[in-house]
Amino acid sequence: MRRGRGELEAEVLAVLWQHDAPATAADVRERLGDDALAYTTVVTILSRLHEKGVLTREKQGRMFAYRPVDDPAGLAARRMRAVLDNEDNRESVLARFVSNLPPGDEQALLQLLQSDRGNR
CATH class of the missing domain: 1.10.10.10 (Winged helix-like DNA-binding domain superfamily/Winged helix DNA-binding domain)
Incomplete structure (x- = not known):
């Protein structure tokens, strides 16, 4: 096969x-x-x-x-980071990525960002 x-x-x-x-x-x-x-x-x-x-x-x-090296989620995150690292306009790529997220994922990302800021 x-x-x-x-x-x-x-x-x-x-x-x-x-x-x-x-x-x-x-x-x-x-x-x-x-x-x-x-x-x-x-x-x-x-x-x-x-x-x-x-x-x-x-x-x-x-x-x-x-x-x-990583679990499945960690590997996916590394791949996403590698894509960003190869882009000249990271902000534009991130903006497009976020704008294409379904509402539930967008809300989850927002919550993660807010909770991460509190941990710094």
């Missing part, structure tokens, strides 16, 4: 988020339960995620064990 772009990365991350302990490529491959998936493919995906800063890794014998 051919996966879509980024789909295997998402599956690997889901496996790692489900387990608190670091996992090797063999662990991840086993937990994915796809016997047709090559071990080297899993190693490549884990290496790419590490290069992107999404995973940390530590040496375990001759292999690496990987762990996510």
Whole structure:
């Protein structure tokens, strides 16, 4: 079965988020339960995620064990921040983002901003 772009990365991350302990490529491959998936493919995906800063890794014998840097919400926030960091007019992008939020999300964002200001 051919996966879509980024789909295997998402599956690997889901496996790692489900387990608190670091996992090797063999662990991840086993937990994915796809016997047709090559071990080297899993190693490549884990290496790419590490290069992107999404995973940390530590040496375990001759292999690496990987762990996510953030939970799913943290990863989404990092991606949003990366998009903002690549824009020349951050204020305009933020304004457009907020103006396109549904009312409930806009209210939640406002409450978060107000509560965060009180914590500084």
